Amino acid sequence: MSVTMAEAGTGLTIRDRVAEMGQRVLDGGQISRDEALELVNIESNADIMDLLAWANRIREHYKGNKIHLCSIVNAKAGACSENCSFCSQSAAFQTGSPRYGFVDPEPVQDAMSEAKDNSVTAVGLVAAWRGLKEGPMLDEVCDRIREMKENGKSRPDASLGLIESQAVADRLKEAGLSCYGHNLESSRRFFPEHCTTHTFEDRLKTIQFLKNAGISICSGGIIGMGEDREDRVDLAMEIREIDANVVPVNILNPIPGTPLENQEPLPPMEILKTIAVFRFILPQKEIMIAGGRTVNLRDMQSMVFTAGASALMVGNYLTTLNQPVEKDLQMLRDLGLDPDWDNDFADQLGSGSCGSKCGSEEKTVEAAVTA
Ligand code: SF4
Numbered sequence: 001m002s003v004t005m006a007e008a009g010t011g012l013t014i015r016d017r018v019a020e021m022g023q024r025v026l027d028g029g030q031i032s033r034d035e036a037l038e039l040v041n042i043e044s045n046a047d048i049m050d051l052l053a054w055a056n057r058i059r060e061h062y063k064g065n066k067i068h069l070c071s072i073v074n075a076k077a078g079a080c081s082e083n084c085s086f087c088s089q090s091a092a093f094q095t096g097s098p099r100y101g102f103v104d105p106e107p108v109q110d111a112m113s114e115a116k117d118n119s120v121t122a123v124g125l126v127a128a129w130r131g132l133k134e135g136p137m138l139d140e141v142c143d144r145i146r147e148m149k150e151n152g153k154s155r156p157d158a159s160l161g162l163i164e165s166q167a168v169a170d171r172l173k174e175a176g177l178s179c180y181g182h183n184l185e186s187s188r189r190f191f192p193e194h195c196t197t198h199t200f201e202d203r204l205k206t207i208q209f210l211k212n213a214g215i216s217i218c219s220g221g222i223i224g225m226g227e228d229r230e231d232r233v234d235l236a237m238e239i240r241e242i243d244a245n246v247v248p249v250n251i252l253n254p255i256p257g258t259p260l261e262n263q264e265p266l267p268p269m270e271i272l273k274t275i276a277v278f279r280f281i282l283p284q285k286e287i288m289i290a291g292g293r294t295v296n297l298r299d300m301q302s303m304v305f306t307a308g309a310s311a312l313m314v315g316n317y318l319t320t321l322n323q324p325v326e327k328d329l330q331m332l333r334d335l336g337l338d339p340d341w342d343n344d345f346a347d348q349l350g351s352g353s354c355g356s357k358c359g360s361e362e363k364t365v366e367a368a369v370t371a
Pocket of ligand 1: 080081082083084087088089090127128129130161
């Protein structure tokens with residue numbers, strides 16, 4: 001159930017209440033779940049614009065004018081055993097999405113070179129499968145990560161699904177991985193509505209193994225799957241709890257053949273409001289707009305930064321196209337923002353630096369997350 005300003009009984013106008021919460025966050029404080037619900041239930045465009053202005057102020061306060069850029073390379077496509085309802089790569093759905101096995105070194109090296117040419121800080125190695133266990137495939141994955149690291153052009157990150165033991169996470173760390181993308185996707189309550197082949201708890205367990213290994217976490221979700229506003233707030237609260245370094249926000253791009261192919265899109269103002277509430281809940285994190293921005297926001301894409309985003313997935317997503325990188329770079333220049341070439345997330349609270357792109361998740365717009 002949602003909490004409105006009136007129910008909250010504060011006696012303040014919405015504008016005053018947003019300003020009170022915004023100033024508190026600027027001063028280093030937090031907002032509660034109930035307060036986040038107040039914000040996400042704001043309805044009028046005038047009040048939403050106030051909310052965006054405060055989110056922008058919080059972004060500038062904690063992140064300056066730097067925008068972190070990430071990209072991904074799809075290392076294994078299609079035929080995934082899982083049934084995430086937004087994903088064109090699941091074997092459970094007929095989507096016509098490409099299928100291929102784990103890639104050789106060359107395409108990965110090409111992606112690293114392209115990323116370097118576009119001044120992208122990190123490249124995420126993404127695979128459509130359930131996850132990683134010990135064995136020959138883990139050896140191959142570690143080889144690719146080592147090669148990416150030796151290439152030295154961009155930081156290697158990965159999003160390779162569920163991890164089933166501490167030993168696997170430790171191997172990835174030894175290979176040189178500093179950041180792993182693993183979206184929670186949605187709230188704990190809504191998760192079984194879009195995936196039944198693994199659980200929200202499986203995802204939390206994977207994240208714990210990675211954190212134990214000293215790997216930074218890129219974890220966010222996908223909005224527009226039919227969840228409600230309370231689910232979006234609960235997702236952000238879970239992310240605050242796990243202390244992810246980078247938080248990808250994907251917006252559903254319904255893919256024909258998936259169970260969500262006819263899902264009604266979220267209105268752009270609802271998307272921007274959600275990003276702003278994420279900034280209030282996660283003031284110091286890299287909030288990255290990933291899949292689905294072009295198709296859902298259209299001419300309003302540049303407003304994601306006003307709404308508090310501090311990072312952007314550039315280049316094509318896993319199974320859908322994005323606008324050209326040069327167009328994104330021009331958008332940043334026009335807004336007076338700078339790509340953050342050297343971002344190592346050292347200014348963030350929590351464990352460390354993620355370079356990542358976290359890709360995976362981005363991947364997804366439609367697809368989201370791998371695993
Ligand atoms: S999101 Fe990932 S785990 Fe889920 S079906 Fe797609 S590739 Fe598989």
